[in-house]
Structure formats: structure tokens, C-alpha cells
Amino acid sequence: MPSSRPPTSRGAPPPRADTPFTLAPGEPFTWHSESDAPEPERLSPADDRLSADAALKRVRRGEYLLYTGDFHNARQLLGAIGRRLGHAEKARSPLEAFRAERRARQLEHETLSRIVVALDSQYRLGLSRAPDVALACRQVWGEPTTAFTLVPLKQLLGMLGAAEWRRKGLSVPGLTGLLHPHYGVYLPTRTDYVELLLSVPDVKGKRVFDVGTGTGVLSFLLLQRGAESVVATDCDSRAVACARENAERLGLARRFQAMEADLFPEGQADLVVSNPPWIPEPPKNRVDRAVFDEDNRFLQRFLEGLPSHLAPGGEGLLLLSNLAVLLGLRPQGWLEEQFARCGLSVKWTRSTQARHSKAKDRSDPLHAARSREVTTLYCLVPAPRGA
Incomplete structure (x- = not known):
């Protein structure tokens, strides 16, 4: 998230587009961090003379290194530091392997995020041989508000x-047209859950709620199959903007509405669909929220609120992986207990084995669990009274 130092009376003139520049001490800047890391209190200069070993020692001491050398050398430095961090420690169980892998990924993120670069008032990157990053920055942050912006490389x-x-754009099975994902919005490269939705019968003329829409891909599949309308929600403003833009591109905007909301929109629908985060662990950053759901909070609240948001004869469509069960993060049978607690019955299910690349990668520390991962589409209806 951005933070901004108050501007000073002294401002540096913007550099020429082909001229690397440095941030002077005391110069005002805006800091952007996806993990809400506080802005650096002290920046140490670094350039192409810095070795990966020396850089790693310095960032481990808590330094933030403001890189001012060559763009391609900076990328190589990040890669070299990452290789020196090693891999997650060996574990005896899937749960231990998962915990070790998360610790390793968090250490990598915290370490590499201390290599920082500066952008000027036009979002030009102050490194030689740097690409044009202005469009990517404006897409995520909007217009610059200070003379300089700092961001982890x-x-x-x-x-x-x-x-x-x-x-x-991205081709999605069953979708006519390309999907154009935005930064920070979950990328539907795992197509197994998308393909399961294509098996849902009788969607024509249905009014749909899509809870946690992300790019909007599930909404668009249902609309193209004949659903009357979709009201989609997401707690992230980026996802809402992404879904709206994609609806326009696909010619579906007239029947599609996206809004920023915590969970359900008001009212009832014939179909309520959700592909919630499937790992019941705390998210480490904004992007993580599409995958990690601390203490199953989103999932439980979705199930609790589902019956009251179903129109008479309506159905809930829940897409969920069993990876949490395979890792030992959720006990076997827990989900069925939640269905019963919330007054829901399973009308039917469709399941598919995971086909993403990690499920086939034997070098992956979590291969034992991921190779057995199954994603299931649950069709849920209110349980009969007295059941």
C-alpha cells in the first residue's frame, strides 16, 4: 500500500528519459508495498559493483538498497540473491512441508523486497537500459503524486x-473471447475449476450472484451460456475494476454488475456461485487473499449466508479444492459438517483431478499432497425442514 512523505520546498527537475537518476537525501517520495511493509527509514546506495554475497549480507542487516545501476544487472542480482537463500528444510509430513515452504517463501519475499528502485514524476525507471514501466505503474497506482516513487524491484x-x-489476454476453456487479468487479481491459469462450471445444467435465464469474482471469469462463462444477469462482488477494488473491464471487452456489460463488497450483494438469486480461497491460513499480502482464508472465515460466512440469498428453488455452487485436507490444515469431514450446520444439503457434485503443473512436479516440496489434489463443484440447496 502507498505511503507518502510530505513534499519539501526543494524539487529536483525531472531527468531526461534516457538518463539514469538518483534520489537525493531528503527528497519526497511515495512508497508502494503490496505487503504493507513500512517505508524504508534509510536507503543505502547500490550499483553494478555490488556482488550478490555482499548484497545479501547487507539486507540481512536490515538495509534497504537503492539500486542505481543497470536494469538487467539488477534482475540478475535478484536471481543470484534468491539462489543463495536455499530451499525449504526437509519435512516429515505434508503439513510440515507446507509450513516450511511458506517460511521459505516469506523469507525470500522479505529479503528480495529490500532491493529498491526509484521512479521519477513520470514513472520513468532510474536505471540504464530500463524498459518503459509507466503504463504498468499507472494501471496499478494511477497518476504519480510526488516527484519520486520507490518500489521493491x-x-x-x-x-x-x-x-x-x-x-x-488469456484464453480460458469454454470462454468465447480472451480474458485480460489485472495486476493483483488471481490469474485463472488453473482451468480445472473453470471447466467444472461448464457442467452445470440449466443456467439459461437464471439470475446469478458471483461472490469473490476476481477477474469475473465464472460470471462470464455463465452469461455466455445464457444466464440472464450476474451481480458480482469482491472485497478488492482491483478485482472489481478488472471484472468490469473484461465485461466490456466481452460485450457482457449490459447483463453484468460488479461491486466492491465484503461478501453477498443484497437480495436473492437463482444461482449463487463462489470459488473461495482454499487454504485456511493467514494471507501474507494483498495478492494472497485469493488463496489464503484465515480460519476458514470467508468460507464459513459464505455457507452461513447462502440459504438466505437463494431464491425459491435456487442453488449454491461452491468450487473447492481438497488440498487443505491433504495438507492437514482441515480435518476430513469438516466441510460436510459445515454444510449441515448451515442448513445446506448437497444436491450433486462434480470432481476433477488437479492438472496444474505443480501437481506433476516431483521436485515440489508439496508434491505428495498436490499430486492427489481434487477440486469439487458442490451444488448446495437448503436442507429440508426437520432434516
Whole structure:
């Protein structure tokens, strides 16, 4: 999230587009961090002379390194530091492996995020041979508000990659037209859950709620199959903007409404669909919220509120992986107990084995669990009275 130092009376003139620049001590800047890390209190200069070993020692001491050298050398430095961090420790159980993997990923994120770069008042990157990053920055942050912006290089690289996905678009099975994801919105590259939705019968003429819409992909599949309308919600403003833009691109905006909301929209629908976060652990950053659901809070609240948001004869469609059960993060049978507690019955299910790349990667620390992962589509209806 951004933070901004108050401006001073002294401002540096903007550099030429082809001229690397540095941030002077005391210069006002805006700091952007996806993990809400506080802005650096002290920045140490670094350039192409810095070795990966020396950089790692310095960031481990708590330094933030403001890189002012060559863009390609900076990327190589990040990679070299990452390789020196090693891998997650060996674990005896899937749960231990999961915990170790998360610790390793968090350490990598915290370490690499201390390599920082500066952008000027036009979002030009102050490194030689730097690409044009202005569009990617404006897509995520809007217009610059101070003379300089600081951002972890690792985050900026992620933004550049996302901007390319957004430009090219993504083909999704069953969807006519391309989906254009935004930075920070879950990318539906795992198509197993999307394909399960194609098996839902009788969607024509149905009014739909899509809870936690993300890119809007589930809404668009249902609309293209004949659903009358969709009201979609998401707690993240980026996801709402992404879904609206994609509805326009696909010619579905007239029947699609997206709003920022904690969970359900008001009223009732014939179909209520959700593909909630499937790992009941705390998210580490904003992007994590699409995958991690601390203490199953989102899932439980969805199930508790579902009966009251179903129109007479309506159905709830829940897409959920069993990876949490395989990792030992959720006991076997817990989900069925929640259905009963919330007054819901399972009308039917469809399941598919995970086909994403990690399920086939034997070098992955979680391969034992991921190779057995199954995603299930549950069709839920209110339980009969007295059941």
C-alpha cells in the first residue's frame, strides 16, 4: 500500500528519459508495498559493483538498497540473491512441508523486497537500459503524486509481467473471447475449476450472484451460456475494476454488475456461485487473499449466508479444492459438517483431478499432497425442514 512523505520546498527537475537518476537525501517520495511493509527509514546506495554475497549480507542487516545501476544487472542480482537463500528444510509430513515452504517463501519475499528502485514524476525507471514501466505503474497506482516513487524491484517486475498478461489476454476453456487479468487479481491459469462450471445444467435465464469474482471469469462463462444477469462482488477494488473491464471487452456489460463488497450483494438469486480461497491460513499480502482464508472465515460466512440469498428453488455452487485436507490444515469431514450446520444439503457434485503443473512436479516440496489434489463443484440447496 502507498505511503507518502510530505513534499519539501526543494524539487529536483525531472531527468531526461534516457538518463539514469538518483534520489537525493531528503527528497519526497511515495512508497508502494503490496505487503504493507513500512517505508524504508534509510536507503543505502547500490550499483553494478555490488556482488550478490555482499548484497545479501547487507539486507540481512536490515538495509534497504537503492539500486542505481543497470536494469538487467539488477534482475540478475535478484536471481543470484534468491539462489543463495536455499530451499525449504526437509519435512516429515505434508503439513510440515507446507509450513516450511511458506517460511521459505516469506523469507525470500522479505529479503528480495529490500532491493529498491526509484521512479521519477513520470514513472520513468532510474536505471540504464530500463524498459518503459509507466503504463504498468499507472494501471496499478494511477497518476504519480510526488516527484519520486520507490518500489521493491521484485514487485515492479511482477507488475511488468502482469501488464503483459493484460495486454495479450488469456484464453480460458469454454470462454468465447480472451480474458485480460489485472495486476493483483488471481490469474485463472488453473482451468480445472473453470471447466467444472461448464457442467452445470440449466443456467439459461437464471439470475446469478458471483461472490469473490476476481477477474469475473465464472460470471462470464455463465452469461455466455445464457444466464440472464450476474451481480458480482469482491472485497478488492482491483478485482472489481478488472471484472468490469473484461465485461466490456466481452460485450457482457449490459447483463453484468460488479461491486466492491465484503461478501453477498443484497437480495436473492437463482444461482449463487463462489470459488473461495482454499487454504485456511493467514494471507501474507494483498495478492494472497485469493488463496489464503484465515480460519476458514470467508468460507464459513459464505455457507452461513447462502440459504438466505437463494431464491425459491435456487442453488449454491461452491468450487473447492481438497488440498487443505491433504495438507492437514482441515480435518476430513469438516466441510460436510459445515454444510449441515448451515442448513445446506448437497444436491450433486462434480470432481476433477488437479492438472496444474505443480501437481506433476516431483521436485515440489508439496508434491505428495498436490499430486492427489481434487477440486469439487458442490451444488448446495437448503436442507429440508426437520432434516
